[in-house]
Amino acid sequence: MILLTGATGLVGAAVLRRLTRSAAQVRCLVRDPRQLGDQRVNVQIALGDLAEPQSFRHALRGVETVVHLAASIRDQGEPGRGCSIEELNGVGTWRLVEGAERAGVKRLLFISSLGASTLSSARFLRAKAMAEEAVVGSGLDYTVFAPSAVYAQGDAFLRLFARLSLLPVVPLSGRGEALFQPIWAEDVAECVMAVINGGGESGLGSRRYELGGPETISYAEMVDLAIRAAGRRRSVVSVPLGICEPALRVAQLVAGRPVVATQDEVALLEVTMTTPRGTADAQALGVSPRAMAAVLGIE
């Protein structure tokens, strides 16, 4: 039995499609089973939440492999009563690892992030570093994947800039100079499957794969690709972070929910997420990541 968390996300949905095609026995830890769409009839469902570790015990029963993809780049729930990025990604993973050890799980696959560091300026990357420490320090056979920015057709980033491209000029938070090696969610899913199936070099024991796409491009260039994917061409105007961050905070206070993006998301896009290994780790797993422009059908 494989326990999959994050099955309704970009990478999780791509992994789940592959797992159910291979007739693997899968249990999905989900907050809302309806988000699984047609796949909900092909899997066992364990209702659960990263914020509620007691929900892990039932989910982990009889599980051999955990594929832990669930995460959040935003605080969740009501301000003051909700769950923080650190609790969801850091403490949540740490408790899942503990539960997995207790339940006799053999193997854990976890998606961290390039740039994960306890010293990062981005809360998400500090939380991912804490989570990685829990995984690597566990007694489980583990695989850590650290991808650069992950994208898929119609994802939240592409939808946001498709909407903003209706304006005559498109605003961009900060200078857009941070670098990324964007990798397609389907390519990340192929890497996860290669490890689940023991392919490529994955038989060599616990290890960490850094996953980048074939090109290194800036945040501003990713935005340009998103605009072109929406069939438009627009100039981009940089909005200094000193204006962006207070404006987002005020908009969130007025609307009672994040508007456009959160300050944490803006901060994350200021951090370079590249690996000198480029596509080498993906290729060691038999996967050749495609370029973003090619995936999005941009000439």
Ligand SMILES: NC(=O)c1ccc[n+]([C@@H]2O[C@H](COP(=O)([O-])OP(=O)(O)OC[C@H]3O[C@@H](n4cnc5c(N)ncnc54)[C@H](OP(=O)(O)O)[C@@H]3O)[C@@H](O)[C@H]2O)c1
């Ligand atoms: N996307 C990127 O650019 C990127 C970059 C580096 C690393 N990563 C990591 O790669 C992994 C997959 O990313 P992704 O882009 O596929 O993520 P995603 O599309 O944002 O999906 C997140 C998943 O986590 C689940 N989730 C969120 N909060 C939860 C909670 N409190 N309890 C249980 N489940 C919860 C969501 O379920 P619901 O349907 O309930 O919301 C969803 O299935 C994540 O660990 C992410 O941090 C992503």
